[in-house]
Amino acid sequence: MNALEGPDGKAPSLRELARDVGVSPTAVYRHFPDKQALDKALAREGLKLLGSEQSAAAKKAGGGAAGFAETGRTYVRFALAHPALFRLMFTQGRPIEDSDVPDEARALLIANTRALAGNPERAETLALQAWSIAHGIAMLMLDGRIPADDSLIERMLDTDNLFPDQGSSSEESP
Amino acid sequence: MNALEGPDGKAPSLRELARDVGVSPTAVYRHFPDKQALDKALAREGLKLLGSEQSAAAKKAGGGAAGFAETGRTYVRFALAHPALFRLMFTQGRPIEDSDVPDEARALLIANTRALAGNPERAETLALQAWSIAHGIAMLMLDGRIPADDSLIERMLDTDNLFPDQGSSSEESP
């Protein structure tokens, strides 16, 4: 994991990863057919970690719209905390097959948007929009286009602000 | 430009670019200090092109909220049309300095959000949110996480849907 940490956000080389583990570069090929497969495996770990962090955050925020907003903020914070890993998770040549991904994150997203939007088609659009905003913020911050400021994350991912018609803070106190 | 086109979305190597121009790899170093500088120059070209396409699209749509929505769709379509170039434009090690960028796109974005939101602070947040959505959609589609479907772009970047409080379609027929 060493080569994947650090704030540099640079993609780790196969040889560097092998060095970290204390093994020759070609030994990797006993376990993975090629570098892309290695990356895929690492990406899967990352997705699992992100998913668990997100559901923990949602739970802590008490679920509902507030919890939904927290999953978004957690997404962005995760990207900033693990730049290289985050890039690896999404910048793969071809997407990870659905079956490969224990996608806690996606399930959470769908459940949340179903709850927020009445109409199921609207819910799907809402899900993709929510994902896109979080992903866009994450990417723009990683690439230095937008200040990687925690308060900015807060402000941009404010559900009351973003989806004012979907009724959010009102459901906590019925 | 040859190595930057094509649907593969792969980053072009310095040597490949040199080959395309019909020159030895080291000749490049007479014009750019290193590969990053070359990339930066190409990125600048890309940003200029994107900006002009966006303002053309906004004009054709008749300006206003409809024009704003079009700039977003144009952003995403540009990314899909020039995957490698688009990645180059944003995935640079360090961001392009503001002074370097003749940022027609950014100016357009700010003007548009100023017009949509009354409050200037709200306008800035709105601008960043709009950019993030468009960028997120573009990235997720480029990475195959979301179907690169034109009608989906349309649906996700529908301002009436996205920012219902900011009053959009009503200003066309006063």
Add this chain to the structure above:
DNA sequence: AGCTAAAGTGAACAACGTAAACATAGAGAT
């Protein structure tokens, strides 16, 4: 023509992903 500055060249280096041939260690069966 001759000088100078700009632009291009080829050879070489370290690092990368990967392939091929060979080595070793441990488990199970005899």
Add this chain to the structure above:
DNA sequence: ATCTCTATGTTTACGTTGTTCACTTTAGCT
């Protein structure tokens, strides 16, 4: 205890990449 098979490792080597260095070529000016 030995033999054998399989899993895992190593060394060496190839082609590609970004980059440096020492040269050569080209173009423009006087």
